[in-house]
Amino acid sequence: MKRILMTLPMVLVLILGAFLYWGLNPDRNPNEIPSPLLGKSVPDFTLAGIDGVDVGGFGSAELSSGGIKLVNVFASWCVPCRAEHGVLIKLAARENVQLYGINYKDKPTDAQQWLAEMGNPYAAVGSDFSGRVGIEWGVSGVPETFIVSPDGVILYHYRGPLVGDTALRDFGEGLRRAREQIGQS
Amino acid sequence: MIPEFGHLALTLALAIACVQSVLPILGAGRGNVQWMQTARTTAILQAVLIAIAFGALMRSFMVSDFSVLNVVENSHSLKPMLFKMAGTWGSHEGSLLLWVFILAVFGAAVAVFGSNIPLSLKARTLSVQAWITVGFLSFLLFTSNPFLRVFPVPLDGNDLNPLLQDVGLAIHPPLLYIGYVGFSIVFSFAVAALIEGRVDPAWARWVRPWTLAAWVSLTAGITLGSWWAYYELGWGGWWFWDPVENVSFMPWLLGTALLHSAIVTEKRDTFKSWTILLAILTFSLSLLGTFIVRSGLLTSVHAFAVDPERGVYILALLGVSIGGSLTLFAARAGAMEPGGIFGTISRETGLMINNLLLATATATVLFGTLYPLFLEAIAGEKISVGPPFFNASFIPIMLPLVIVMGVGPFLPWKRADLPGVLTRLKWVAGISILAMIGVWYWTTKGPALGVLSIGAAVWLLLATMMEWSKRVKLFQEPFGASLRRARNLPRASHGMTLAHAGLAVCILGFVGSSAWKEEVVTFVEPGTDVKIAGFDVRFQGVEREMGPNYITQIGTLVVAKDGQFITTLHPERRTYPVAQSTTTESAIRQTVAGDLYASIVEPSAQSARGKWTLRIIYEPLVNFIWFGAALIVLGGLFSLSDRRLRVGVPKKRISRAVPAPAE
Numbered sequence A: 001m002k003r004i005l006m007t008l009p010m011v012l013v014l015i016l017g018a019f020l021y022w023g024l025n026p027d028r029n030p031n032e033i034p035s036p037l038l039g040k041s042v043p044d045f046t047l048a049g050i051d052g053v054d055v056g057g058f059g060s061a062e063l064s065s066g067g068i069k070l071v072n073v074f075a076s077w078c079v080p081c082r083a084e085h086g087v088l089i090k091l092a093a094r095e096n097v098q099l100y101g102i103n104y105k106d107k108p109t110d111a112q113q114w115l116a117e118m119g120n121p122y123a124a125v126g127s128d129f130s131g132r133v134g135i136e137w138g139v140s141g142v143p144e145t146f147i148v149s150p151d152g153v154i155l156y157h158y159r160g161p162l163v164g165d166t167a168l169r170d171f172g173e174g175l176r177r178a179r180e181q182i183g184q185s
Numbered sequence B: 001m002i003p004e005f006g007h008l009a010l011t012l013a014l015a016i017a018c019v020q021s022v023l024p025i026l027g028a029g030r031g032n033v034q035w036m037q038t039a040r041t042t043a044i045l046q047a048v049l050i051a052i053a054f055g056a057l058m059r060s061f062m063v064s065d066f067s068v069l070n071v072v073e074n075s076h077s078l079k080p081m082l083f084k085m086a087g088t089w090g091s092h093e094g095s096l097l098l099w100v101f102i103l104a105v106f107g108a109a110v111a112v113f114g115s116n117i118p119l120s121l122k123a124r125t126l127s128v129q130a131w132i133t134v135g136f137l138s139f140l141l142f143t144s145n146p147f148l149r150v151f152p153v154p155l156d157g158n159d160l161n162p163l164l165q166d167v168g169l170a171i172h173p174p175l176l177y178i179g180y181v182g183f184s185i186v187f188s189f190a191v192a193a194l195i196e197g198r199v200d201p202a203w204a205r206w207v208r209p210w211t212l213a214a215w216v217s218l219t220a221g222i223t224l225g226s227w228w229a230y231y232e233l234g235w236g237g238w239w240f241w242d243p244v245e246n247v248s249f250m251p252w253l254l255g256t257a258l259l260h261s262a263i264v265t266e267k268r269d270t271f272k273s274w275t276i277l278l279a280i281l282t283f284s285l286s287l288l289g290t291f292i293v294r295s296g297l298l299t300s301v302h303a304f305a306v307d308p309e310r311g312v313y314i315l316a317l318l319g320v321s322i323g324g325s326l327t328l329f330a331a332r333a334g335a336m337e338p339g340g341i342f343g344t345i346s347r348e349t350g351l352m353i354n355n356l357l358l359a360t361a362t363a364t365v366l367f368g369t370l371y372p373l374f375l376e377a378i379a380g381e382k383i384s385v386g387p388p389f390f391n392a393s394f395i396p397i398m399l400p401l402v403i404v405m406g407v408g409p410f411l412p413w414k415r416a417d418l419p420g421v422l423t424r425l426k427w428v429a430g431i432s433i434l435a436m437i438g439v440w441y442w443t444t445k446g447p448a449l450g451v452l453s454i455g456a457a458v459w460l461l462l463a464t465m466m467e468w469s470k471r472v473k474l475f476q477e478p479f480g481a482s483l484r485r486a487r488n489l490p491r492a493s494h495g496m497t498l499a500h501a502g503l504a505v506c507i508l509g510f511v512g513s514s515a516w517k518e519e520v521v522t523f524v525e526p527g528t529d530v531k532i533a534g535f536d537v538r539f540q541g542v543e544r545e546m547g548p549n550y551i552t553q554i555g556t557l558v559v560a561k562d563g564q565f566i567t568t569l570h571p572e573r574r575t576y577p578v579a580q581s582t583t584t585e586s587a588i589r590q591t592v593a594g595d596l597y598a599s600i601v602e603p604s605a606q607s608a609r610g611k612w613t614l615r616i617i618y619e620p621l622v623n624f625i626w627f628g629a630a631l632i633v634l635g636g637l638f639s640l641s642d643r644r645l646r647v648g649v650p651k652k653r654i655s656r657a658v659p660a661p662a663e
Helices: A002-023 A081-096 A108-118 A131-137 A167-181 B002-030 B031-062 B070-074 B081-089 B090-113 B119-145 B167-196 B200-229 B245-270 B272-295 B310-335 B349-381 B387-410 B418-424 B426-442 B446-471 B477-490 B491-515 B623-640
Strands: A069-074 A096-104 A122-128 A145-147 A153-158 B517-522 B528-533 B535-546 B551-561 B564-569 B573-575 B581-585 B587-590 B596-603 B612-620
Touching: A002 B272, A002 B310, A002 B349, A069 A081, A069 B272, A081 A096, A081 B002, A081 B090, A096 A131, A108 A122, A122 A131, A131 B426, B002 B031, B002 B119, B031 B070, B031 B081, B031 B090, B031 B119, B031 B596, B070 B090, B081 B090, B081 B167, B090 B119, B090 B167, B090 B272, B090 B528, B119 B310, B119 B426, B167 B200, B167 B245, B167 B272, B167 B310, B200 B272, B200 B623, B245 B272, B245 B349, B272 B310, B272 B349, B349 B387, B387 B418, B387 B446, B418 B426, B426 B446, B477 B623, B491 B587, B517 B528, B528 B612, B535 B612, B551 B587, B551 B596, B551 B612, B564 B587, B573 B596, B581 B596
Parallel strands: A069 A096, A096 A122
Antiparallel strands: A069 A145, A145 A153, B517 B612, B528 B535, B535 B551, B551 B564, B551 B573, B573 B581, B587 B596, B596 B612
């Protein structure tokens, strides 16, 4: 009995060591804590369109039908969004996805001018001037991009601009997994 | 040339450590006195060689030798000299060198000052210490060489993080390391005792000063780090249960338990295998801390640059040292016969409760810290464990400990009269309850646990003071006689009183500043008024000024209470162009009652252009924390200076064996 008791610390430490060794896996990133919205339906919302933009607004209803969708949160005052915009245009053209835009805390006139100048890849753009809808989506900074399934469930959440190899690789991986999940090639 | 010199010195130190790890312990096994005595020479030589290496690296930092990669990455010619020097231990490589340096200094200190320790135990201890040195020196030389050159030589360095340009931070790591690494010598003593197969009161007495020295430094280091986060980082708090904070706190908790269980082993010749286990585990937790900080295993605000290869190396070191020592423990500890027996109500029992609670608290913190890792490994889920878990689990464990702490010192060894002691303490209990009612009457806003903790702190403070006055017969005898008694009391006894009272004062600070903290975060424009904790604060605006290596924006806040002007606060936002980063310099009005703490940040959303984010916090009693921690450290130092620790168990009078904390 005593012998077993004296061996206990060693056994516990060995188990702990195994966990620590597992934790050293270089692919593991402990700083990446996923959005709590993953796997949940998109929040209930409707956003009005922006005057002078040729596409209208949208809401949870539009996101709960059709195919796989991307929801991008952007603003004209956000510099990384400018860098990301070209990528979004290519993405919308190349991938078989519909791109929705939430225009976050932005003046409608600024947003309209920006889209006119840079091109509009979005199927619909809603103006979230108060930032209320952004809060519902758990947006912590712009730009952010969500992948939404055909029935309106959030499958993936990317924080930051989709610029550079790492970002595109991670996002592409997210998109590939999302497609696997819903059984679409 | 000098950096190569340092590199050579390190290599030589490794060779000498290899010799020290074999020769003395073999000598102790064969009874060869000459072999055993080599430990003294090698330990000192090792410390000198590593000191040379450390000095060489520091020199490279001081003269800004940008041909050394480490200097390029962690320094800049425009930095003030003090921070150039502190840059020596600002990086992974440099701090590891400091780690090994302290390890060697502790070994040398035992070799020089431990003249009352039997030769065979000393030889074995120093050999074990050398095993640790070999492990970490080889790690340093093979994976993290601080002396690597870079060519072509860059024109200037990449600066040290401006956040780290603070006096508090410059001395925080060395103190913390003295604490962390200081426990290595206790570990070595424990392993040596296991190899020798003998633990007795004398062993506990030799170990105690080293434990105390390490514990005092660790206490001071943790306090300084916390103080720095509070005053410098503008975090608006002093403890965040961040993994890196936790890994320094766990050795402290367990080290505290060790300190107390070693007393039982020393005085009553019992708790032997438990003391040995604590000695092993305390240093193991220090090693675990080193591993977690340097491997990027958990998400944290601190942490060095991450390299998986280094992680594997340290983990292997951990496995060998912790696994090895615990295997030895499993094989040998069962044979240690228990010593003195004791009654259910006795000082032994009191200290046992202390140990059980401290060990449980440590396990709780360990579990909370590593839980995200466990969960991710088993279920693939990612979460973070924050203050709510620790507050809900840690505080309920500590409260009974504080209550028992009030009673413990009254209990004599072997058998005690608990009802008698409690009768003596009835006034203390009464006043504590009155204090709780008073707090509750004053404000019902805070949590019930807060009121309870205040009562516990008052209880501990008064009981500790009463115990001391009982010892010196204060008010029972003439004042002069009491004073004489106080002078004749062993220093360790004063030390205990100081440390226990210090903890009580700390608790008042912990509770006051967390349970009754008020915080306002708001956008402000010049002229905006904010009300907090009875103060009226007016934001006057922000001005730009130039500092030596930064640009600063200074805000002006006028603070008034009941229409009376009190003070102006100047929180700053500094931009360091070279490092391309900004820091927050909070402004604080400090009083005994509490701190009014203000910081400003320019808002990130441009929709709020021209406005500033103002954060004002009122933290009641927060200064009690620093004052209480100072008392605890002072208590430790008092105890360390006790002459009983300097003399051997058979009352030999050796005056030069002063256990000094390593510099």
